[in-house]
Amino acid sequence: MRDLKNKLTSGKNTKNTQSRRGKSFGYQVLGFGAGGAAAAAFVAASGGNTVATVDTNFKVHTFTGPGTFSVSCAGNEAGNNKVDYMVVAGGGGGGIGFGSGFCGGGGGAGGYRESKSATTSGCWSASPLATSASVEVTAQGYAIVIGNGGSGTIGCSGCGNGPNVKAGTNGINSSGLGITSAGGGGGAGGGRSAISVVGNGGSGGGGGYQNSPVGAPDGAGGTGNTPPVSPAQGKNGGAGPGVGNNSGGGGGGATVVGANHGPNGNGGAGGNGATGSINNSPVIRAGGGGGSSLNSPKSGGDGGGGNGANNSPAVNGQNGSTNTGGGGGGGVRYSTGTGGNGGSGIVIIRYRFQ
Numbered sequence: 001m002r003d004l005k006n007k008l009t010s011g012k013n014t015k016n017t018q019s020r021r022g023k024s025f026g027y028q029v030l031g032f033g034a035g036g037a038a039a040a041a042f043v044a045a046s047g048g049n050t051v052a053t054v055d056t057n058f059k060v061h062t063f064t065g066p067g068t069f070s071v072s073c074a075g076n077e078a079g080n081n082k083v084d085y086m087v088v089a090g091g092g093g094g095g096i097g098f099g100s101g102f103c104g105g106g107g108g109a110g111g112y113r114e115s116k117s118a119t120t121s122g123c124w125s126a127s128p129l130a131t132s133a134s135v136e137v138t139a140q141g142y143a144i145v146i147g148n149g150g151s152g153t154i155g156c157s158g159c160g161n162g163p164n165v166k167a168g169t170n171g172i173n174s175s176g177l178g179i180t181s182a183g184g185g186g187g188a189g190g191g192r193s194a195i196s197v198v199g200n201g202g203s204g205g206g207g208g209y210q211n212s213p214v215g216a217p218d219g220a221g222g223t224g225n226t227p228p229v230s231p232a233q234g235k236n237g238g239a240g241p242g243v244g245n246n247s248g249g250g251g252g253g254a255t256v257v258g259a260n261h262g263p264n265g266n267g268g269a270g271g272n273g274a275t276g277s278i279n280n281s282p283v284i285r286a287g288g289g290g291g292s293s294l295n296s297p298k299s300g301g302d303g304g305g306g307n308g309a310n311n312s313p314a315v316n317g318q319n320g321s322t323n324t325g326g327g328g329g330g331g332v333r334y335s336t337g338t339g340g341n342g343g344s345g346i347v348i349i350r351y352r353f354q
Contacts, residue, residue: 040079043137043351045071047144054280057354058122062279063347064323069142069176082134083351084121085177086114086278088325090147092184092205092251093168094289094306094317094339095198096154096331102190103209103332105240106251106258106270106289106300106308106317107150107342108222110171110325111181111202111233114276121350125282127274128255129231135177147172149320149342150186150199152328166190167208168328170199174345181233184342185222187251187289187330188240200226203234206249206258206268206291206330209241221260224252238268238291248308251288251327253301258288265311266298267291270327273303278348289327289340292317300329306340319343 047069048061061069075081089111095104116126120134150169166189174181185199190209199205204222221237238249238258246265250258253271260268270288277283287301290308297310304326306318311332320326320343328340 038078041076042079042353043075044073055122057352059353060279061349063144065146067144069144071137071139074137074139080352082120082136083349084115084134086348087174087179087181088112088285088345089174089181089183089202090149090171090345091320091325091327091342092171092186092199093150093152093342094328094330095168095187095189095208096166096339097190097333103246103248103292104189104330104339105187105206105208105248106291106330107168107187107327108184108201108203108205108237108251109234109253109286109288109327110184110345112254112274112286113179113181113233125277127276129274142177144176144347145174147174147183147345149344152317152339152341154338167197168339170201171342176347184327188219198222203252203288204237206237206251207240208248209246221249221258235271247293248291248330250291253288254286265294266296267293267308269298270301270305272301278350286325289329292330292332304343
């Protein structure tokens with residue numbers, strides 16, 4: 001036992017054993033250092049009409065017109081390499097009736113799309129339309145497109161009476177970071193024997209009035225969330241009436257459908273938009289335009305929707321608010337009455353930068 005113990009703890013064998021252990025230990029330390037966790041890196045970017053720091057560690061870029069979101073550092077998973085967004089398209093224009101006193105539908109709101117992840121951009125209140133799927137970015141420039149609102153129609157004498165004659169035009173798409181929101185549908189125009197085609201889009205336009213033939217059905221509102229995405233980017237427009245109840249349906253909003261025409265020549269109200277606080281201030285956007293009426297103008301939806309027109313006293317359809325994606329109010333054809341123009345869209349991007 002003494003000889004064996006000595007061989008293990010002294011002499012040539014001891015030197016060889018210690019040398020091997022020392023090399024092995026040193027290699028393990030070196031390997032541990034080389035394979036350690038990477039240092040945290042965060043997104044660094046520029047661009048937009050305004051750039052604000054919120055809640056100390058987060059930045060918000062707001063685009064009210066076209067531009068480029070330029071990413072100079074993409075960050076990493078140890079820090080942050082994703083961004084959240086809100087993309088709102090332009091609202092649809094309001095339609096107008098062909099004949100004197102005929103009513104058109106309100107324009108639909110521009111599509112509203114949003115993402116929200118607490119690990120990406122901190123604590124804030126998103127709309128009910130938000131997805132948790134943030135966008136991972138790379139070091140490059142991302143083109144940002146802000147959609148204009150659609151045009152409301154202008155009344156005139158002898159303009160014809162076929163489909164599409166007096167419909168408001170659809171709003172224009174907004175896009176950025178690979179996300180596209182669809183422009184709102186234009187409101188339908190009313191006519192003697194035909195209702196112009198109503199617009200489908202982010203939210204659908206309101207239906208128009210048809211005064212013949214006897215027993216003509218209600219004019220359907222446009223279809224929202226067209227093309228379809230999940231979560232849905234908007235709602236349907238309300239119906240305009242058939243014979244005997246001259247008025248227009250309300251344009252759809254981001255979260256509420258446009259109202260159908262009411263009794264006694266009353267139009268339908270525009271659908272309400274969505275409320276989010278991506279820039280730390282709660283703002284409602286993407287309300288539908290109100291339908292036009294013979295008697296009492298109907299309000300646009302909360303979130304920038306324009307009020308509908310009124311025949312007596314004569315009031316034009318109101319425009320949707322700028323940078324909200326609100327739909328334009330429906331118009332009434334009294335000489336040269338007009339439907340309202342849709343409001344332009346907006347893009348907002350938020351991320352952690354330190």
